[in-house]
Amino acid sequence: MVLWSGLIFILSSVLTWLLYFAFSNHYLQTNKKHPPHRQALFFVLLLAVFYALSDEFHQTFVLGRSGNLRDVAIDSVGILVATLLLYWRRVFK
Secondary structure (H helix, E strand, O other): OOOHHHHHHHHHHHHHHHHHHHHHHHHHHHOOOOOOOHHHHHHHHHHHHHHHHHHHHHHHHOOOOOOOOOHHHHHHHHHHHHHHHHHHHHHHO
């Protein structure tokens, strides 16, 4: 169970990083300048948490699976850690 929780944590962190870089690259190509860092992080944080919630919700409709708020909490911690790392990466660059 600990291994599965660790995997969920890592995957949600990776999802957050990918969302951030996809959003930043799209914004850069569209507006020819970097996105406001805090707003981009906040947008990505909300999007990733919404994905975690919707994933657990859709699991309630799958036979043999159940939606679990514990998994949402693990996802949210992974998302928060990744967001903080992205923030510190930019601030302390």
